[in-house]
Amino acid sequence: MYHAKYIIPALLVFLAVVTFPFWAKGKAVYRVELKLPANQTECIEDTETMRTSHMQILDHWRDKVVREGERVYTNAKGVKYSMSLTNTCMSCHSDKEKFCDKCHNSVGVAPYCWNCHLTTPKGGK
Amino acid sequence: MAAFYSFMAVLALVFIAAIGAGSAGMYTLFGVAIPYVALLVFLAGFIYRIVYWAKSPVPFSIATTGGQQKSLPWIKNSPWDNPYTVTGTVIRMILEVVTFRSLFRNTKIDLRVDNVKVVYGSAKFLWLFALIFHMAFFTILIRHMRLFLDPVPACIQKIEFLDSILQVGIPTLYQTDLLILVGLTFLLLRRIVDVKVNYISLAQDYFPLFLLLGIAISGIYMRYFIKADVISIKELTMGLLSFKPALPEKALETTFFVHLFLVSCLLAYFPFSKLMHLAGVFLSPTRNLPNNTRRQHYTNPWNDPAIKPHSYAAYEDDFREKMIEAGLPVEKEA
Structure with a gap:
């Protein structure tokens, strides 16, 4: 083998970088546990829709409220809700850190909702 | 035909994963066994290939001389294109790897004036789109570490933020998702449309392009269209990383298995393909040798x-x- 003194260290560094996630892993078991509201069993839509589309619903709400002044959302079952992140969503999911942040932080998603929005109707962060 | 066969091969891989992990429900095979095997093949193949190359002697100093070489003191030389020291060679190598300088010198050849006069011209598109593709691919690779590291490091979140800084749509559009498709499409069309390149293109040129397109498209489809369950996916990846693989309770989307299977194929195929230019560029005698044969004797290791x-x-x-x-x-x- 020629130039082993350069090639072997470079190869070892490469292997270390490639396998980095294996030895850098944090907790042995990765699990996200959400604190679900105690007094409610149903969200505005079914769980699967909320999981895949909550961001689009909120985006849609923002456009409706801010641009068109429309504030009432009717869900698939015909129940009406006020289009408000702070007053509707967060009246049940009151603790952002134990609900929203759980998933978002664990996979590195940083939505910009709370750049503007308060986390409780009364104020405070 | 080579392009068609490569396309059909990738399509077959997609169907194998879609049927195997979709209707046949072989989740453990596609979610655990194949990724592990693919990674092992990648690591072992990579080491084998490097050692094989390192054992090959370089009989002559054949550095590419891309500019004026160092000679008399009053002749201006190009220290990076025609390096004569180790430092110059290292700079040349870094610039080659990061900015693809040799592709920047790409030329096109044409017959002009009644089809008799040979004309050479600059051709920068290969350089531009190759750079776009490689940079986008690298960023995407780094960005994926959010699914392999827990907690997600701040630098990865920063890259993610910069990549989606235009805040287009929800979930926010990554610029690199578009750029990788643009780059790959150009690299593929170049081989199909340009008759001269088409003539020298083989199945092993097309196959990686189709495979990467398949990976990019399945990834884009998961993020923007079906919204694959990222939390469940991370449960699977973290299980694999801790060598306690467990399938998440919730069934993962078939598209995810297609994506994972194509990536596994890429990993296993990588060391035996032209994609090994990742390591090969560092071992190219035309790049990693200084052009100093007139000052220093180069000994042929065969002697x-x-x-x-x-x-x-x-x-x-x-x-x-x-x-x-x-x-x-x-x-x-x-």
Whole structure:
């Protein structure tokens, strides 16, 4: 083998970088546990829709409220809700850190909702 | 035809994963066994390939001389294109790897003036789109670490933020998702449309392009269209990383298995393909040698050390009488 003194260290560094996630892993078991509201069993839509589309619903709400002044959302079952992140969503999911942040932080998603929005109707962060 | 066969091969891989992990429900095979095997093949193949290359001697110093070489002090030389020191060679290598300088010199050849005059022109598109593709791919690779590291490091979140800084749509559009498709599409069309490149293109040129397109499209489809369950996916990846693989309770989307299977294929195929230019560029004698053969002797590693140098004076000593007999001039008369 020629130039082993350069090639072997470079190869070892490469292997270390490639396998980095294996030895850098944090907790042995990765699990996200959400604190679900105690007094409610149903969200505005079914769980699967909320999981895949909550961001689009909120985006849609923002456009409706801010641009068109429309504030009432009717869900698939015909129940009406006020289009408000702070007053509707967060009246049940009151603790952002134990609900929203759980998933978002664990996979590195940083939505910009709370750049503007308060986390409780009364104020405070 | 090579393009068609490669396309069909990738399509077959997609169907294998879609049927195997979709309707046949072989989740453990596609979610656990194949990724592990693919990674092992990648690591072992990579080491094998590097060691194989490192064992090959480089008989001659064949550095590409891309500019004026170092000679007399009043002649301006190009220290990065035609390096004569180790530092210059390292700079050349870094610039080659990061900015693809040799592709920047790509030229096109054409017949002009009644189809008889050969004309050369600059052709920068290959350089531009190759750079776009590689940079996008690298960023995507780094960004994926959010699914392999827990907690997600701040630098990865920063890259993610920068990549989606335009805040287009929900979930926010990554610029690199578009750029990788643009880059790959160009690299593929170049091989199909340009007759000269088409003529020299083989299945092993098309196959990685289709495979990468498949990976990119399945990834884009998961993020923007079906919204694959990232939390469940991370449960699977973290299980794999801790060697306690467990499938998440919730069934993962078939598209995810297609994506994972294509990535596994890429990993296993990588060391035996042209994609090894990832490591090969560092071992290219045309790039990693300084052009200093006029100042320093380059020893051919093939040379048998038992064969000693034989000077002309010694040669003449051996054959002087015969040379005089034959009437050949000699430097030293007997």
